[in-house]
Each structure stands twice: as structure tokens, then as C-alpha cells.
Amino acid sequence: MNKRPAINRIVIVGGGTAGWMTAAALAKVLGTQLHDITLVESEMIGTVGVGEATIPMIQLYNNVLGLDEDEFVRETNATFKLGIEFVDWRKLGHSYFHPFGNFGVDMDGIGFIHYWARWKQSGGGMPYSRFNAETEAAGKRRFMRTSGETGPKTMPAINYAFQFDASLYAAYLRRYSEKRGAKRIEGKVVDVTQCPESGDIRSVTLESGQVIEGDLFIDCSGFRGLLIEQVYKAGYDDWSHWLPVNRAVAVPCESAGDWLPYTRSTAREAGWQWRIPLQHRTGNGYVYCDQYISEDEAAEKLMSRLDAPAMADPRTLRFVTGRRRRCWINNCLAFGLSSGFLEPLESTSIHLIQVAISKLLAMFPKNGINPRLVTRYNDEMDYEYDNVKDFLIAHYKITERDDTPFWQYVRNMDIPDSLQERLDIFKARGEVMARQMELFKETSWYAVLVGQGLEPEGYHPVADAISEDELRLRLTQIRTGIQNRVESMPEHREFVRQHCASP
């Protein structure tokens, strides 16, 4: 019987966000006493150089590492992020906010949306967004960390993520990893040697001739998928027919001075534009589909729409939205861009790196790789990608826009059955039936579906069990609680200065 070798030597190929997040987590959790952790990166090739907006789950990752949050914000020139503002997505001149926190409070075992839907249908005029503290704080450019326990029942903790400089984050994690014994080797991988019997990777060879042997290889080499695709030919599911954007032109500009505590996504003629405010600059990019606009025109449009002077020349990136058919093959796993790419509309890529790391750690094959675990890992990663995919497609499909060929295409395209089913249920009953393992929960779906203009026609009958006066009272209390809480928050920039400045 073939005995699979124990895993002692882990080689990470690539030193972008994926590579250093992996090195840091493995160095912390597995330690470097029993495991040899080596990261190879090529300065000449460099990193993708974008990826600055995150979602709240990154706090879990930072907590596992034991990072001090104020230090992390300082080291990465980060700002706090309460959600994403979607401008012109539903129709020109309209905007809505996808916050990280809940709307209202669930009551009597059913979601707040049912009470709001009843109220709306009986003539109540206040938009759904007014019942969310993050949206209120974002609008006033305020921010504060809150515990949630100290306030009244109607006040859950404020949910937030970060907007940071990706190269500073990688550098920060590199210092962290090296301090804990991870090794870094600079050089370009030019060859890979496999075991002829098992097909496992034995070693990678650098341009210098140096050979690096390992038991487990983690491909963090970016879009090229140096090991997972070039060695193992994993294959790729192309989702461009649902998510047709395939280029991005990116450029940093000077900070406009406002440090908005949120990312802005503005729908454009052939895609959308991001605006990510950091402390020292603002990241901008136009994500578009090359069938509807040329590279030069996209760059021109982006440069003309900056709100402060550019700090560099625009840079174009090409990608295909989709996912690697298998992210774990033999003794090789692909993390980050080498595992697939969902366009950055909801800032999910860094999160998917984190998910991949945590799944590997949970299933860590110390005593040899079990093919059943490999299958399980691949199935679970497929599930993660699928759910995010449906959520992203919903942003394009539910729109009133038809002013350009791009919007006409996405508005009329077929969508996956899983998404259609969800939209039908939501329209009929005000529910999205998110499963426990799904990244985007009810709150996110409600924010986007209602924001894009899809409102429920029905609601849960339990919402009818209270009187009209009681309903009005409850909604007013929630709204007042949110206003009071936000009034007590400092301005976002002031909060960063007070808490995260150099000691």
C-alpha cells in the first residue's frame, strides 16, 4: 500500500497578499518548531498590486494572529469600512448602501424586514436603510468601535472591516512571519519536479539553480496558477457570461481629505468604478468588459473622474471571472488568485484566501494526505465560490438601467437557477433563506435586493400579530436608538487619529 508522506516542510510559492497571509497563519498556528515554512517570491514578477477593501471576517484572521488592531491600522495606513455605497446601480441618480451590520432587530422570531414590509405596504414612508446604524454612521462619516452589550436591546455592535494598502499589509505580515521563523527566499521558480509514481510535487527550482524541496506546496502565484494550472492542469470554470467584466484599470490618487468610512462603487457605462479611501491616498479603478469599451477609453474615463490628482499612471489588469475546477490536487493547494477570481464588487477575494487557510488548517494532513479530505476541501471551496457568485450576479441582473449595451446585456442575461429561486422567494415572502455556511447572510441580500429595487410583495404573517400602534412604536424606537448612537460617535478621521496614530 502506498503510504503518503507526513507533512513537515511547507513551501508557499508567491508573496502577495495570499502568500503572506498563508505564511503568517501557518507560522502562528502550526509553529515553525515542527514545520518548516518557506515562502518563495519573485520581486521581478511582483504582485497584482490591488485588493485593498475587505469585509468584517478579516477581523477573525487578524485575531488568530493576535494582531493589535490599532497597530495594524497604523502599519497599513488603513481606514475603517462600514460597507459599500452603490451609486447609479439601480438607475442613474440613485444610490444605496450595503452595510456590514443588521437592519433593525429581529422580533418575535422573524426578521425585521417583515415588519418593515408590513409598515411600507400600509403607507409607512421611511426607507429600509434608515434602520441600520452602519448606514447612518457612514452617511455622517462617523466611526466608533462598540461592544453592543452596553447599549439598549435595539443596539447591536457596529460591524466593520478595513480599507488598507495591500503592499503594506503584505510587508507587515512578512515581518510577522519571519519573526516567527518562516523563511523567505527571493527568486523566480522556473521548474517543478514531481514524484513519478504519485505525481506529488517534490521540489521547485529557482532561476539561480536553487532547489527547494517540500511535502506540501501552496500555490499563491497569482492568476498564472504556476503549480495548480501549469503543473496539474486543474481547469477553470469561466463565469464571464454571468459576470462579464474582464479588465480593470487602476490608479491611486491623492487623498481628497475626507477618509470616507466606506468603499464606493459607481456603475459606469461598461462596468463600475471603485473608490477606496486610505489614510495616505485613495485607490481608484474602473472594472469593465472589453467588449463594450476600449482599454484607452476606460483609462481616459477613469482619469477624468478622479476627485484628486493622480499619483501614478493608470495600470490595466486582465482577468477572467471564474474558479479553478479543483483547488487541491495531490500535495498542492491553490490560494488567492491562483484558485480563481470573483470580480471585486463585494471585496471578497481576501476573504476567500482566509477561508482557504482556515479549511487547510482544519483538515491539516499532518500524517499524509487523505484523498477524501481533498474531495471535501474542493467541495467546500466550490460552495464558497458559488454563493458569492450568485450574490454578485444579483447586483447586475436587478437593475432598471438599460442606457448602454453593457447594462442591456446584464439586465437580460440568464441567471443561475439557484439565484432565480432565491429572487422568486424574496419577492413573494421577503425571505432569502440564506444557509448557515453562506458568507452573505439575510442582511446583505436584503440591502442589495431592496437597494436594487426588488421589494417583497408579501411578508411573514407573524408581523401582523401586533397592532398598528405597536408597530409604529417599535420602529420609532429602533430609529431613535440608531440616531442617538450615531450622534455619539466621533468623526471617522478623528477616531483614527485618536486611536491608531503612532504612539
Ligand code: FAD
Ligand atoms: P499576486 O498578488 O499576484 O501575488 C503573486 C505572487 O506570486 C507574487 O509575489 C509573485 O512575485 C509570485 N510569483 C508568481 N510567479 C512566480 C514565479 N515563477 N516564481 C516566484 N514567484 C512567483 N480583493 C479584495 O479582497 N478586495 C478588493 O478590493 C480587491 N480588489 C481587486 C481589484 C482588482 C482589479 C483585482 C484584479 C483584484 C482585486 N482583489 C481584491 C483581489 C486581490 O487583489 C487578491 O486576492 C490578492 O491580492 C491576492 O493576490 P495573490 O497573492 O493571490 O496574487
